[in-house]
Amino acid sequence: MNKIKLKLSQFLKRIDNQWQQLSLEKQHQYLLTFFLVYGLFSVIVFIKIGFDVASNKESIHVEHIKQPFQNSKDSNSVIDSSSTIHKKM
Template sequence: MKTLRKSIQLWFDRLDERWRNLPMKTQHRYTLWFFTGYFILSVMVILNVFISSGRQGREIRIEHIENPIFKQPNPAGTIMDSSNLNQFK
């Protein structure tokens, strides 16, 4: 675990060194591109939420969560588990 942490730390240190060696203008340009992409992605998600929630006929059903094991049909009519020792006789 320590070697993994050390290798990850070395990798981050190398990335940080490469970032610091870039000219300031290039760093600024990369940062602007990153935030522009993030902004576009955020706007797309917000628009998608508004469009999907604005459709008519879409209702939200709120129901209780049911255990899927109890939904399966059991031919014997009882729930079989390993604590029932009568089934092995």
């Protein structure tokens, strides 16, 4: 576990040093590009969700759940195991 922490720490320090060596203009350019791409993806997802909601004209039909063995008068029918009572003797 300590080896993983050490390697991760070294990797993050190396990346941070590379970032610090960049000029401020280059850092600004990278951050601006990142946020523009993030914003573009967000807008695309919101538009897609809007189209999906607007185009879906179906509504959910809600009704009572029918119990399969409630009306069954057949003695050979399977009984739900959760409704059987087990007695210890």
